[in-house]
Amino acid sequence: GAVVSQHPSWVICKSGTSVKIECRSLDFQATTMFWYRQFPKQSLMLMATSNEGSKATYEQGVEKDKFLINHASLTLSTLTVTSAHPEDSSFYICSAREIGGRISGNTIYFGEGSWLTVV
Amino acid sequence: QKEVEQNSGPLSVPEGAIASLNCTYSDRGSQSFFWYRQYSGKSPELIMSIYSNGDKEDGRFTAQLNKASQYVSLLIRDSQPSDSATYLCAVRTDSNYQLIWGAGTKLIIKP
Numbered sequence: 001g002a003v004v005s006q007h008p009s010w011v012i013c014k015s016g017t018s019v020k021i022e023c024r025s026l027d028f029q030a031t032t033m034f035w036y037r038q039f040p041k042q043s044l045m046l047m048a049t050s051n052e053g054s055k056a057t058y059e060q061g062v063e064k065d066k067f068l069i070n071h072a073s074l075t076l077s078t079l080t081v082t083s084a085h086p087e088d089s090s091f092y093i094c095s096a097r098e099i100g101g102r103i104s105g106n107t108i109y110f111g112e113g114s115w116l117t118v119v
Numbered sequence: 120q121k122e123v124e125q126n127s128g129p130l131s132v133p134e135g136a137i138a139s140l141n142c143t144y145s146d147r148g149s150q151s152f153f154w155y156r157q158y159s160g161k162s163p164e165l166i167m168s169i170y171s172n173g174d175k176e177d178g179r180f181t182a183q184l185n186k187a188s189q190y191v192s193l194l195i196r197d198s199q200p201s202d203s204a205t206y207l208c209a210v211r212t213d214s215n216y217q218l219i220w221g222a223g224t225k226l227i228i229k230p
Contacts, residue, residue, distance in 0.1 A: 042222075093162050110165075111162060112161075
């Protein structure tokens with residue numbers, strides 16, 4: 001089945017620094033990738049929708065200058081948390097949809113998630 | 120506002136019994152319906168997808184869709200302790216494949 005890889009799995013960074021999370025579709029080309037954030041015991045919260053070659057569409061309340069999303073190729077999207085603060089500590093998850101659905105059909109597959117802790 | 124509703128639970132089911140999880144959605148134009156399983160601290164994992172009215176079976180799992188009543192359910196037969204997780208219902212309503220998520224139902228299978 002389709003595989004979406006996310007890296008790093010977990011990261012600890014100092015307050016005020018930036019951290020980049022990568023999301024790769026390993027066996028298919030992803031025209032659309034989604035970035036979610038999930039706090040403990042809460043549901044997934046969509047942060048933004050990323051289409052290859054165009055600017056990401058951010059959900060209401062998500063600061064686009066703080067959460068920089070780059071979808072430079074059909075297999076890679078990155079999320080950069082800039083000037084991170086302790087309240088940004090969360091589980092960040094990406095998901096991807098394949099062009100044409102030849103391999104993954106209409107399904108959206110998730111990466112393994114990245115735990116971010118800001119100290 | 121498009122919404123997907125689930126009972127948060129926890130739903131406690133004895134091992135070997137049938138677990139029944141329900142989900143309702145507000146947008147009648149919804150086309151695709153998904154059940155994901157999420158273990159604590161892990162990313163969601165696709166369990167079932169269903170696109171047309173009726174039942175769809177895959178092993179111990181059966182998804183049921185009723186578009187007229189706007190609900191989708193997931194049945195887990197012969198429940199195992201390893202089925203204990205949060206089950207997320209997701210609905211796709213537009214061409215950009217954005218999913219609308221329910222808050223999830225926590226399922227506990229008691230040995």
